[in-house]
Amino acid sequence: LWQDQAAPLDSAVLEFTVGEDPVLDLELLPFDCVASAAHAQMLCEIGVLGADELVALRQALVHIERRARAREIAITPEQEDCHTALEALLIEAAGESGRRIHTGRSRNDQVIMALRLLVRERLVGLGQRALAVVGILAELGRAHHRVVMPGFTHTRLAMPSTAGQLFACAGQGLCRSLETWLPALALANRSALGSASGFGVPLGLDRERVAELLALDGVDENTLWVQNSRGQLEAAVLFGLHQTALSVGRLATDLIWYSAEAYGFFGLPEALTTGSSIMPQKRNPDLLELMRAVPAAMLGRYVSVCGTLHGLVSGYHRDLQRTKSPLLGGLREIEAVLNLLAHTLSQISVDAERCSAAVTPELCATDLVYAKVKAGVPFREAYHQVKKAPLVALSSAAILAGRTHLGAPGTDPYPGLMAEVARLDAAWAPYAKAVERCQDLLASA
Amino acid sequence: LWQDQAAPLDSAVLEFTVGEDPVLDLELLPFDCVASAAHAQMLCEIGVLGADELVALRQALVHIERRARAREIAITPEQEDCHTALEALLIEAAGESGRRIHTGRSRNDQVIMALRLLVRERLVGLGQRALAVVGILAELGRAHHRVVMPGFTHTRLAMPSTAGQLFACAGQGLCRSLETWLPALALANRSALGSASGFGVPLGLDRERVAELLALDGVDENTLWVQNSRGQLEAAVLFGLHQTALSVGRLATDLIWYSAEAYGFFGLPEALTTGSSIMPQKRNPDLLELMRAVPAAMLGRYVSVCGTLHGLVSGYHRDLQRTKSPLLGGLREIEAVLNLLAHTLSQISVDAERCSAAVTPELCATDLVYAKVKAGVPFREAYHQVKKAPLVALSSAAILAGRTHLGAPGTDPYPGLMAEVARLDAAWAPYAKAVERCQDLLASA
Amino acid sequence: LWQDQAAPLDSAVLEFTVGEDPVLDLELLPFDCVASAAHAQMLCEIGVLGADELVALRQALVHIERRARAREIAITPEQEDCHTALEALLIEAAGESGRRIHTGRSRNDQVIMALRLLVRERLVGLGQRALAVVGILAELGRAHHRVVMPGFTHTRLAMPSTAGQLFACAGQGLCRSLETWLPALALANRSALGSASGFGVPLGLDRERVAELLALDGVDENTLWVQNSRGQLEAAVLFGLHQTALSVGRLATDLIWYSAEAYGFFGLPEALTTGSSIMPQKRNPDLLELMRAVPAAMLGRYVSVCGTLHGLVSGYHRDLQRTKSPLLGGLREIEAVLNLLAHTLSQISVDAERCSAAVTPELCATDLVYAKVKAGVPFREAYHQVKKAPLVALSSAAILAGRTHLGAPGTDPYPGLMAEVARLDAAWAPYAKAVERCQDLLASA
């Protein structure tokens, strides 16, 4: 298309430089179609494309986008990426109009825009999925909020807690981790188009109009910065996913240990555990273990993306191509994790008897201190008195009765968690709406 | 104080476990004082402390806080941390009332609360400093926005740009990086108090009142989650600082290379460069090089903090102590970087002659393509025509005249950047106000 | 095979837990075949298998190995991995004898053994390839060792150097990086077999015999440690590959910058550069840029593997499955890099004229200092005298004449580098021989 036919790229070099792009770019192509539709409309409005040319291009884009979503399009190594493939398809479909589509843009801003639209759509969907998991955790938190079990610090018996507290804790952690996604959503929600290869073009583009058509929150003004943002959006996404993975991983770690034979507080059905090729009696929590391992994979992705940026001068470098695979891999992985987590939580059981049987006297030492505090003894004195006295067990009822303050074990976590869900839903809403409006751009064609 | 005098900790173990805490905690102590004042007031309101006890404690806290800010207090290894040191000082100052202050709390929630207040105050101050740097960059962007210089992609001559575009790019990058701080500010802005060691206490604490007194945006409800948040706040801070360091590092890399003899676009005064012990003629940009290295240090800190969390069950573990040093080190480093960057930018020079002399004909090839586009030739055809034609140089005036769209090189970046500053200032405002209100808590005592 | 037909694993769980294994394990299968042949022979020698059973199994293994190397075997998700697939194929081929092959082993030690054999074979091949690249660099170093060009520190003109010095530097770096592979080779070169799932088996296995048959340097004795080594071998490999990637990346960075228009010391043929879809005149060094990016990807892999290990108790956990993909990905990538590097180096050109034209007077300041030193002036005095005196240029001949000590620019690096190659070849030889002897095990069947 634009490549030099007289001096073709060495085939070994082509294979190395193109790398996984022909596969990865299939995920990007639908977003490149939408961005191209907005770009074409603006080109028409500033007089570069005729009205009929726009119609032809949009029809072609609708068709290509549908085929791309259905994975019916292949990108050849010679095309290098989805952007050249798209231009070729548009020329095939719309002739000379296709040869005008690259006016006012470069593959550099195209890929950034497609990545941003992809990130926005994916994070919106994943966020809703994550909130659904929080809902399940809120229900588990409520269902088991009166099931007393030991609370541990330093993996040692500490003070009484409840099974519900553990589920609600994971729910709250998941909510907090979702807040860390917001910078990625904000960074993704600005237009990159018109920055071309980092220095704009000598043409009167209407960059704000394109942003409006794509339901974006304005334009990333400085054309050079747009190029520098490559890698930083990916880092922001992977940071958010890493934090979510840490929250999920922590719950998985809790469930692995507290469902071990020595604790037995939780149970996994056989269908969610695997066996052993040597030990006939074995049932293993592989699925939870793989969830525990996800944070390390996410951290590796974050390091790989950010490490790529060290030492680069401003502007595009091919090094940045390497940020695509960690980004897409991270998004795919978190989706699988959230799906499996919902699946697992709906089948997990709580063994209330083993939970309460494990609440031994040492767990109640602090309750004894507080009994003295309520009688007017200064805390530090009460502490030393109890330290010397024999330990005494308390009943579950007594334990639960004493804990009344906001968020304490024994209180119902459901309302608080659902308020968090509502708050996050509201924070997500503008992005969700933007995704819809953006999809309409092609649908309405 | 609370340690077992009969069975003291082995001294080698004490040294190892306490580590740097006696030094690091000097930074935390002022925030522990404020948090303690709010906690004491709530204890008084729920009847645990008498009104006169509260007065005595607050006076002591005011005094300790002032001495702590002036670094006049030492923490002994036996005290382990600032929390035990503070309790000891309060007992010394206020007798029995001091022995009541630990009611309804644990060192676990104390340290989290102190860290959150420290993070909030530091990020507010650092954000304002960073916005001041953006202001300097906006001015440089305006001052040099008509100084044509080459734009590079792949470190190769690409299209014409301007010196101002490079400064403005850094300014926009800095603004975007500040958006990545917002989750850290949001996470820091909730109360941890009342969660004790992760399982609350059997006492009717008013956790919301404490949050209100500390000008926080509510309570982190689930007591166990509060413990799990340790490390995740630190990660959020370090992520934000890492992104800022990446933006600064990229500008530093630009300035290092484009002030090298072969380019000479920028100049550093001698007072900002260092010499060599072997080569008498040398002037080196060490200061910019050290800024380029900061992202790697930040990434190391992020990895170290997050790596610590892998594989832990919920609740506090001493491993988490290790997250303190990377957090405080990262905050100190970004402060130095922002100070030095402002200092450097105010002394950097632009060599407009070398800039424009470097704008060779190959940079203008795309302008030739667009001349044809304006004459109606489809872009892809024009591209191929220019590819075969000889290259032609354009004057700076012609180059600048052609670039008119939003954010293009040659346009004035000042208004856009200052609008970003205003937007971020507004996002920062509630936190800045909260910091003030929180400081008033002790001031009013 | 061994899975519970009555309680099959949930299909969503199966997909998630099995992950990429059916694909990745195709690379492992040939090594599992060799290890199985050694294991079978030992079982025969201790009386678990009859002589004819051994013959049948070995014939089947030869056949399966050949098909596996030709990628003619598929592993089903239900089989989970190559180990179960192999057992199934052996049962299919050899009936009851196949049902005996799993005696005295577990998939846990099988996968570790297969990974170690794979690592040994791959590192042997890659090391030889890397040494061939060193040979090319030694030749370039010799060819251009009298081509004077500037030497830079801090990206500033420093002292005279030569083009050959730069190639030889990369050669020496590559050699040093290969030394960092030795721990991985040593760790890989011990037998894991007989450790079963970490606790051995109640049967009189002859573990040393298996090690001998596989041409290994002894047995990893402690059965539990064998399980703990999972992840640590992978880390050792990735560390070595990362160090090699850093050496290659540094050379790539040199070539990118010093072939830029402003320097022009090196040239890349058009067939090794790519174009731009917007700028018709562009030729970009994408291939070198992608080499520069490899260290970041390797670092990400190292972090991901090691991060997985944090917080695990001894013994196998499914988390460790996640170390397979970074290991195999890293090995594949370094292979591509070494191939492309050899390809590139053979086509790179040196522009001796631009090199020597860039040797400006400031580069010669230290030569003036040394002229005074030779006349008896103390170095520090001479330094200060030159600092105040005007700069004087030296001819290339004069520059080269002064530099005579070992390794100085201008001396021929070929003999030294080839001595390093010989030394590394010798260090590699026992492993190369072991790989051959191990391959014979099946060939001789």
Added chain:
Amino acid sequence: LWQDQAAPLDSAVLEFTVGEDPVLDLELLPFDCVASAAHAQMLCEIGVLGADELVALRQALVHIERRARAREIAITPEQEDCHTALEALLIEAAGESGRRIHTGRSRNDQVIMALRLLVRERLVGLGQRALAVVGILAELGRAHHRVVMPGFTHTRLAMPSTAGQLFACAGQGLCRSLETWLPALALANRSALGSASGFGVPLGLDRERVAELLALDGVDENTLWVQNSRGQLEAAVLFGLHQTALSVGRLATDLIWYSAEAYGFFGLPEALTTGSSIMPQKRNPDLLELMRAVPAAMLGRYVSVCGTLHGLVSGYHRDLQRTKSPLLGGLREIEAVLNLLAHTLSQISVDAERCSAAVTPELCATDLVYAKVKAGVPFREAYHQVKKAPLVALSSAAILAGRTHLGAPGTDPYPGLMAEVARLDAAWAPYAKAVERCQDLLASA
């Protein structure tokens, strides 16, 4: 000394660029003294220094080295580092001879040489300390090799193991991790001197003679590579320390969990545990938890060092100064960890009763399979038969009797481990001898 008095470095810039060097360099100074003694002797032999000048310089170096080891020397910020401080001290002590010491070198090769000598000496000492810990673990392994306890995979009951197996496993892991230090020792054991700032000097230095005097294994020939090695030696050290930290961390994790109330296999004396400020009954294994956290800190250091190297062209850059602190910090930390580990292991107790009581019937399922295997049933059939049959417990005696192969639980691990220690001792010996010979250089003055 060499700095430009007329154009002094801006003081804020000085503070930022010098950073921690005046403190960190106190550790380097003694090694700079030894290297300087070797350098001076060579300068004398090639006629740059007179014999009496050499005597004066050596006497001064002996004196400075002694004071440096005793921490009696301070480095001022204006001196920047220990190298300038040393030159100033030598001029003070030896007048004009001092002004000759910098002949044929630069601070660039000085710091690299000092770091290499420091690394060699430290790793030799730390390795011996680590081997002593392996000796303790070997003794614990022998002492408890007949104490049956459960073996776990996936944190689930798997097969019988012994308490001794766990200690011996840690010992073997520690040995293997020491093998990963060898590249760092090899990289450190070559001379950097004479490479000056990366391009040698125009003077007939005898680089091989210096290497001989410092008891090094030859010269790093290519002068530019010597500069590129900065950061890669640090990476090699930190990789080795990270692997050791992973081994220690895994043992710590085992001890934390298996000394928890639910398992109780191991016990820690009160003097090695800490208390709680809120829970009077608490004893926490903080010391083990901090050991578990060390791998994350080491990983952060590795990332920070290697991340610094990404994107740099060959030769020195000030960025590399940032590799000093992670290196020295890592060495200090591993020293503390090894000391504390020895201390802890000597006081840990094994509860043989709880160990054996935990060996429940499910652990013996595989023994039942093997009983059938011994009777001739193919393994896979025996496996399925046992799966359907009821579980049966075995006595400790029966369990131990069945496990006879090399390295199985129940066998004495002492001889094997001590053979590993001897092997590593031999690998360490040349480095230990070199350290001694090098120390003699100043002692003999």
